[in-house]
Amino acid sequence: MKRNALQAVIACKCPKCRQGNMFQYNSFLPGKFDKVEETCSNCGLRYESEPGFFTGAMYVSYALVVAVLITIFTALNILDLYSPILAISLVVVSIVLLVPVFFRYSRVLFLHVFGNVQYDSALNK
Ligand SMILES: [Zn+2]
Numbered sequence: 162m163k164r165n166a167l168q169a170v171i172a173c174k175c176p177k178c179r180q181g182n183m184f185q186y187n188s189f190l191p192g193k194f195d196k197v198e199e200t201c202s203n204c205g206l207r208y209e210s211e212p213g214f215f216t217g218a219m220y221v222s223y224a225l226v227v228a229v230l231i232t233i234f235t236a237l238n239i240l241d242l243y244s245p246i247l248a249i250s251l252v253v254v255s256i257v258l259l260v261p262v263f264f265r266y267s268r269v270l271f272l273h274v275f276g277n278v279q280y281d282s283a284l285n286k
Pocket of ligand 1: 177179
């Protein structure tokens with residue numbers, strides 16, 4: 162299946178071939194969501210190109226958390242339900258529940274955007 166870049170990001174696929182999985186398990190369950198493959202099973206791309214490469218993904222994660230925070234505060238204001246206790250409670254619960262999502266998509270987005278990996282359409286079958 163040929164994927165475009167957005168589909169590859171959503172499916173957590175390799176940025177070079179858009180076929181290989183970046184994570185060992187296709188699960189957001191605790192103990193499984195954070196297992197990153199070392200190399201792509203399809204094209205052999207090494208995901209962590211240098212030690213500490215994924216440290217930069219924490220900035221992407223921070224941006225994702227801020228986006229959720231803004232969404233919650235905006236939704237509460239639009240629905241006229243805003244109260245500080247409710248807002249803080251929703252933000253804390255959302256962030257805790259979404260840790261696997263933030264973890265995965267911050268790494269996927271960081272590798273796709275800042276990984277300096279050239280897409281090879283010959284590998285995307
Ligand atoms: Zn690949």
